[in-house]
Amino acid sequence: MIDTVTGPVVQPFAAQLKAWMDQEARYQPKLSGLRLIESAQDNGLRMTTKMRELEVKDLLSLSRFFGFSSETFSLAVSLLDRFLSVMKIQPKHLSCVGLCCFYIAVKSSEEEKNVPLASDLIRISQNRFTVSDMIRMERIIMEKLYWKVKATTTLHFLRFFHSHIQEQLDTDGRKVLSIERLEAQLKACHCSFVFSKLKPSLVAISLLSFEAHDQHHPEHIGKISEALKCLQKQLNVKDGDLVSVRELVGKCLAEYATTKCSRPNGQRLRWIISGRTARQLKHSCYKFAHLPTIPESGF
Template sequence: MIDTVSGSETLPFAVQLKALLDQEARYQPKLCGLRIIETAHDNGLRMTVKLREFEVKDLLSLTRFFGFSAETFSLAVSLLDRFLSVMKIQPKHLSCVGLCCFYIAVKSSEEEKNVPLANDLIRISQNRFTVSDMIRMEKIILEKLHWKVKAPTALHFLRLFHSYIQDQVPGNSKMILNLERLEAQLKACHCSFVFTKVKPSLVALALVALEIQEQHGYEHFPALTEAVLGLQQRLSIKDGDLVCVRELVAKCLIEYASTKCTKPNGQRLRWIISGRTARQLKHSYYKIAHLPTIPESSA
């Protein structure tokens, strides 16, 4: 049976937070497996940090291509990292693993009517494996993850923290934190391997803390920082840990915004699609850069 994250937006903040925190540790990628990837040499025989990051960027492009939700992308990354941390795979199998994680996430998060056929996914991503290969790989992934699919992701925490802070600050300052911008920044962090070893709750809090830090001249800055401090205390996060991850986030966003990072291959992706799929897609889907631009702050 596929495991799910229980909870409802109508529940009190403390109840929602406890539910997420109770499951967070159980869904973390295995640190020992991540370290193997981190120390692997780029010889074409082992999984490396670079390969993982390129695969996640491709999943982000696919997410935007189909117009899928941020939940789908975050869940796909969670599934991929958890699987890579427990299984030593060869680089030649990575595209199949990544696409299967993406497909599992799509079927778990999107409406059934919007779920594409496996064959269309294969064609669009220009992979050379078959639907049968995907079916076999999907079963392996689910078995290795014990059929526990819907993990509490940094996106869940980010949205919960955003809602909490909005309730803590004066009414005329509620627009200071742009959730769309925060979610775009989180997607950039997902593309960086360094955050696979950080708890989702800490990544989310660091994103919020960084965004608020940049609003230091704002009238209600003290109220915002007080709200972040309250979250930090609830999560029992040390000052040093928050500062460290906040700096990692800042560095990641700077690198993500650079030309080199935004266009690693110096060209747009080119996908092969069937006529039927082409008719179903919006015109804007044909003009998607490799990585999306993070919206400017509305402040």
């Protein structure tokens, strides 16, 4: 039976943090498997970091096309990285694996009425495999992940930390850190392989730290920095590690903002859909570019 993603149980911050930190270690992709991908040569015979990054960008496009939640996309990336870290797959199977991870995440996070048919997903994503192929691959993925879909993702930590910091600020101070902007930045980081090797909690606090340093609100930055410092101590994160990952975040967001990164294949994907599917989709689904622009201001 698939365990589904549920909202956090209301309990004291320290207790919730400990529970999520314990779960984080159990659902972290295996570093040994990720390093094999990282060391692979780009000869079309083995999975590479570039292939994984392009697949995640396609999943982001699909997620925005259907109007799915950030939870769905973040979970899909988590499932994909966990599977790739334990299985050596051939590049020709990556699109099927990616779409299956996405479909598992959709069925786990979205309302049943919003879950599309597998056949529509295949057609829209322009893949050539069949529904039967998806069913077989989905079962393989679930077996290799021991049927454990539920995981504490970077998004969970980001929202959790953001809410905790907001509680310590006044009304004006709460406008400095926009959760919408932070989530958009996280999606960009998900598209970069380097963050797959890092703990979700570390990536989350690094995003918050980067955003706090990037904003120019001297009257509030002191209080935010104090809250971040306390959080860093609770996470037992070293200053050097935080600075290093914060720099990675800055580099990733700078690259993401370039035209080349926004159009990795040199053109927008051409979605192919049936008339029935088109009638069921929201009109806003047609307005998104391949990768969304990160908002410059949260207010």
